[in-house]
Amino acid sequence: MTKTISFILNGDEISCDIQDHWTLLHLLREELGLIGTKEGCGNGECGACTVIVDQLAINSCLFLAADVQGKQIQTIEGLAVHTGSLHPIQQSFVDNGGIQCGFCTPGMIMSAKALLDKNARADKEAIKHALAGNICRCTGYVQILDSVEAAGRQMAGNQGKGAAAAKDPGTITQQSMNKKAGEVIT
Amino acid sequence: MSGYNIVGQRVPKLDAAQKAMGRAEYIQDVKLPGMLYGKILYSKYAHAKITAMDISRALALPGVHAVLTGKDIPPKMRMGFYKDNPPLKADKVCCFRDEVAAVAAVSEQVAKKAVSLIEVEYEVLPAVFDPEAAMEKDATLVHEAHKTNVLKLPWKLHYGDVEAAEKDSAFVVEDRFTTTWVTHCCLSTSGAVALFDASDNLTVYSNTQIPSLAQKDFLETLGAMGLKGKRVRVIKPVIGGGFGSKLDTYAYEHIAILLAHKCRKPVKILFDRKEEFEATSTRQPTVIYIRQGCDKEGHLTFRDIRMVLDNGGRTSWGATTPSVMMMPITSLYRVPNVRYNAKCVYTNNTYSQAMRGYGNPQATFAIESCMDMLAQKAGIDPVAFRRINQNEPGDETPQGFKITSCGLAQCIDAVEKELTQGSPLEDGEGIGYASLIHVGGGARIYKSDGCGAILKMDDYGRVDIFTGGTDMGQGLDNMIAQIVAEELGLLAEDINVVHSDTDVCPWDVGAHASRSTFVAGNAALGAARRAKQTLLAFGAKLFEVAPEDLVMENRTVSVKNDPEKTMPVDKLLRKAHFSPGGTMLMADYFYDPPNENMGKDFRCNLSVTYSFGVHGVRVHVDKETGKVLVKNYVAAHDVGRAINPMLLEGQVYGGVIMGLGYALSEEVMIKDGQIKNPNFRDYKLFTAKDAVPIMAPVIETHDPDGPFGAKGIGEPGCVPTAPAVANAIYNAVGVRIKDLPITPEKVLAAIQEQSKGS
Numbered sequence: 007m008t009k010t011i012s013f014i015l016n017g018d019e020i021s022c023d024i025q026d027h028w029t030l031l032h033l034l035r036e037e038l039g040l041i042g043t044k045e046g047c048g049n050g051e052c053g054a055c056t057v058i059v060d061q062l063a064i065n066s067c068l069f070l071a072a073d074v075q076g077k078q079i080q081t082i083e084g085l086a087v088h089t090g091s092l093h094p095i096q097q098s099f100v101d102n103g104g105i106q107c108g109f110c111t112p113g114m115i116m117s118a119k120a121l122l123d124k125n126a127r128a129d130k131e132a133i134k135h136a137l138a139g140n141i142c143r144c145t146g147y148v149q150i151l152d153s154v155e156a157a158g159r160q161m162a163g164n165q166g167k168g169a170a171a172a173k174d175p176g177t178i179t180q181q182s183m184n185k186k187a188g189e190v191i192t
Numbered sequence: 193m194s195g196y197n198i199v200g201q202r203v204p205k206l207d208a209a210q211k212a213m214g215r216a217e218y219i220q221d222v223k224l225p226g227m228l229y230g231k232i233l234y235s236k237y238a239h240a241k242i243t244a245m246d247i248s249r250a251l252a253l254p255g256v257h258a259v260l261t262g263k264d265i266p267p268k269m270r271m272g273f274y275k276d277n278p279p280l281k282a283d284k285v286c287c288f289r290d291e292v293a294a295v296a297a298v299s300e301q302v303a304k305k306a307v308s309l310i311e312v313e314y315e316v317l318p319a320v321f322d323p324e325a326a327m328e329k330d331a332t333l334v335h336e337a338h339k340t341n342v343l344k345l346p347w348k349l350h351y352g353d354v355e356a357a358e359k360d361s362a363f364v365v366e367d368r369f370t371t372t373w374v375t376h377c378c379l380s381t382s383g384a385v386a387l388f389d390a391s392d393n394l395t396v397y398s399n400t401q402i403p404s405l406a407q408k409d410f411l412e413t414l415g416a417m418g419l420k421g422k423r424v425r426v427i428k429p430v431i432g433g434g435f436g437s438k439l440d441t442y443a444y445e446h447i448a449i450l451l452a453h454k455c456r457k458p459v460k461i462l463f464d465r466k467e468e469f470e471a472t473s474t475r476q477p478t479v480i481y482i483r484q485g486c487d488k489e490g491h492l493t494f495r496d497i498r499m500v501l502d503n504g505g506r507t508s509w510g511a512t513t514p515s516v517m518m519m520p521i522t523s524l525y526r527v528p529n530v531r532y533n534a535k536c537v538y539t540n541n542t543y544s545q546a547m548r549g550y551g552n553p554q555a556t557f558a559i560e561s562c563m564d565m566l567a568q569k570a571g572i573d574p575v576a577f578r579r580i581n582q583n584e585p586g587d588e589t590p591q592g593f594k595i596t597s598c599g600l601a602q603c604i605d606a607v608e609k610e611l612t613q614g615s616p617l618e619d620g621e622g623i624g625y626a627s628l629i630h631v632g633g634g635a636r637i638y639k640s641d642g643c644g645a646i647l648k649m650d651d652y653g654r655v656d657i658f659t660g661g662t663d664m665g666q667g668l669d670n671m672i673a674q675i676v677a678e679e680l681g682l683l684a685e686d687i688n689v690v691h692s693d694t695d696v697c698p699w700d701v702g703a704h705a706s707r708s709t710f711v712a713g714n715a716a717l718g719a720a721r722r723a724k725q726t727l728l729a730f731g732a733k734l735f736e737v738a739p740e741d742l743v744m745e746n747r748t749v750s751v752k753n754d755p756e757k758t759m760p761v762d763k764l765l766r767k768a769h770f771s772p773g774g775t776m777l778m779a780d781y782f783y784d785p786p787n788e789n790m791g792k793d794f795r796c797n798l799s800v801t802y803s804f805g806v807h808g809v810r811v812h813v814d815k816e817t818g819k820v821l822v823k824n825y826v827a828a829h830d831v832g833r834a835i836n837p838m839l840l841e842g843q844v845y846g847g848v849i850m851g852l853g854y855a856l857s858e859e860v861m862i863k864d865g866q867i868k869n870p871n872f873r874d875y876k877l878f879t880a881k882d883a884v885p886i887m888a889p890v891i892e893t894h895d896p897d898g899p900f901g902a903k904g905i906g907e908p909g910c911v912p913t914a915p916a917v918a919n920a921i922y923n924a925v926g927v928r929i930k931d932l933p934i935t936p937e938k939v940l941a942a943i944q945e946q947s948k949g950s
């Protein structure tokens with residue numbers, strides 16, 4: 007069955023026709039051409055397909071496209087788009103060796119973002135917990151955990167200086183999305 | 193310190209930003225106009241005759257463009273070095289992953305549906321799953337025409353006199369060790385897209401580690417199809433992990449080619465995760481019988497190893513891993529008398545391929561476990577025992593390996609220092625060590641061990657370098673960029689490394705044997721030196737000095753000791769380009785290290801240099817549950833020189849965690865030939881939650897042959913991990929686990945057994 011849904015994707019309102027059985031991953035990659043979200047298993051076991059739906063990191067391979075109606079979706083493509091420069095988490099992965107083959111990277115970064123948006127001061131244990139569903143075969147996780155920790159420190163510092171909106175394009179995206187959807191950021 | 197500007201810097205991986213933004217294109221992302229989707233039907237049985245096949249319902253399905261069966265395979269078309277594997281099987285299947293039919297259709301869904309409509313009738317045959325049973329006289333034959341299940345491969349050597357040495361030994365230990373199937377689990381699944389142009393020239397997109405040898409394989413396929421004299425172009429998208437899995441060409445690539453030719457359209461075959469587990473290759477499982485002895489002072493006297501390898505139903509590079517196992521067997525520590533005999537045996541299980549370490553992890557597991565057992569028997573501390581026997585620069589090993597740079601002694605010191613300075617061991621805690629030797633300067637396993645590089649510079653001081661080498665995430669792009677930038681006095685960001693297309697990149701034997709930094713690096717360095725020579729000759733004319741009086745640094749060419757005479761390199765390039773009879777800067781180089789092919793008795797200097805390392809681990813063993821917790825891990829490596837310490841550490845950390853998975857949790861569970869855990873839920877990889885503290889001390893021995901002194905380090909991180917863990921467990925609770933993986937069940941059973949005995 008085909009139906010039309012509307013949602014907010016990386017800050018932009020979108021309306022499109024979907025089939026009932028489509029996953030969000032299928033919608034993003036195959037229909038909307040957003041190839042940054044990866045499929046590593048299609049089964050909810052690897053985290054490569056992680057995107058953020060209403061501030062929660064989810065496996066888009068298990069999430070039905072129909073269920074994003076009225077929701078806000080962030081994908082990896084939405085992080086750097088508004089300023090052209092990398093989001094602090096992306097930059098930190100680049101600077102700290104958190105990226106080898108890169109196939110896990112978009113999912114890792116989205117899981118990290120969901121955590122750090124809530125708590126930029128998350129400690130290593132909390133980071134490990136948040137990334138536990140994201141498999142990486144290349145890095146042994148060491149530099150990924152370092153990347154997320156360093157990014158958190160920077161985001162916390164930015165917030166401390168009250169400069170989050172200026173320095174963090176991801177936060178801009180988040181806020182503008184929330185505003186569009188008529189919600190309030192707390 | 194090092195006197196270098198770019199070499200030794202922690203330059204972020206060149207493609208990291210692209211990957212961080214989700215813009216890198218992998219095989220999943222390749223979509224061509226008019227592309228069809230291929231799907232493969234696999235065998236239903238481990239061993240069976242194919243008695244009938246009906247493809248009519250699949251062909252009739254709307255959207256299906258072609259269905260192929262074993263009957264459509266050109267008669268001479270065989271994959272693998274042993275040539276026992278047609279891409280589709282016509283008469284009989286020898287394992288569950290045997291391909292029996294394939295379709296091409298307008299979408300994945302239609303292709304899947306079509307595959308399910310193919311009807312195959314089988315006559316089930318008795319099967320054999322245990323390699324030792326398969327060696328017995330009346331065992332079921334996996335390939336009748338082969339007449340025996342034992343492969344005709346020459347893995348046998350004897351240097352010195354093992355029997356005499358054993359008589360003279362003060363202490364001897366012997367035991368049996370086993371290792372099981374594990375698999376690469378690249379996060380990107382495998383796939384390929386094949387297409388023909390109007391003149392039947394072929395292009396294949398594939399995430400291969402061997403673009404040049406894949407090109408050769410595909411040319412053979414075209415030959416078998418009757419398409420002689422055609423061209424093959426191999427394009428590598430960004431590769432989502434390799435680890436050896438893509439060192440051969442596979443049925444899916446050849447099937448995509450056959451389908452593309454039949455349909456006259458691009459055809460893509462992309463594995464799903466289950467297929468990735470079931471239809472790609474594993475690390476070779478082994479049964480290892482080892483005897484090892486030493487004299488009263490603890491000097492090793494002999495090492496004697498007999499090995500049986502489960503070859504599975506077909507043959508890929510896994511069957512050649514004994515050639516690399518010879519390296520640790522003959523050359524890890526000074527051991528004067530060595531014997532080795534390995535048999536690869538057909539069974540109806542899945543078959544193996546190269547996987548990080550290429551046999552070295554299996555052999556080192558037995559050797560290093562046994563080293564601790566022997567040390568104990570001789571009453572010598574395990575670290576002291578290793579020092580007594582350590583390799584030294586200038587050694588020639590029994591196999592004829594000439595050890596040049598060797599930092600094994602420094603590695604032992606570094607690991608011992610880091611591991612013993614923590615808090616005292618608590619009850620249930622223990623420490624274990626294990627060392628490694630690996631080829632550090634490539635390995636001549638083919639007629640050439642070379643790699644080419646082509647370099648050009650533009651009017652703006654930028655470099656494009658086309659390398660035969662392959663980056664699959666390990667960081668070869670940075671190695672090349674940093675080496676070239678250092679030589680030409682540029683920045684890493686000035687260097688664009690192209691490694692993706694056989695139409696423009698020169699030949700390379702492949703990304704294996706930890707050879708890329710060394711071989712592709714030396715090729716790039718050679719091209720950069722030639723370019724520099726030309727540029728300096730031009731500059732020398734301009735400044736009216738000798739070329740030796742010029743330096744290239746900070747994007748500038750200047751006359752030594754004369755600060756007035758200086759010119760930005762881009763300006764110099766433009767001057768060269770736009771002067772009468774102008775010239776553009778281009779240079780090439782082909783580097784083939786002086787590595788030797790193995791002789792008849794396997795004696796040779798396999799690699800111009802060798803890498804060494806020592807791993808040490810502190811574990812806690814829960815005596816109630818058998819669970820092993822890694823408290824602290826130290827992995828020291830002699831890498832010659834770290835071109836980029838950050839990426840080097842990444843290789844070590846990634847290798848160690850992969851090695852810990854091998855030691856403690858990973859296993860492809862196969863029952864009667866069938867894989868029982870083809871998913872990430874049941875195949876136990878380490879996750880971020882299991883991440884352990886790892887230290888990676890780097891020992892720099894400045895290898896005389898390496899680019900800026902560097903040696904290979906891609907594989908070593910996962911080589912001695914399992915024996916280090918096994919030794920630590922023994923140190924902690926006094927039980928020795930000889931079968932990988934070391935699961936809590938095995939540890940607990942051994943502890944219970946031990947307490948029964950005492």
Ligand code: FES
Binds near residue numbers: 046052056065068
């Ligand atoms: S692709 Fe969604 S969890 Fe693996």
Ligand code: FES
Binds near residue numbers: 110
């Ligand atoms: S970088 Fe390759 S899977 Fe994480």
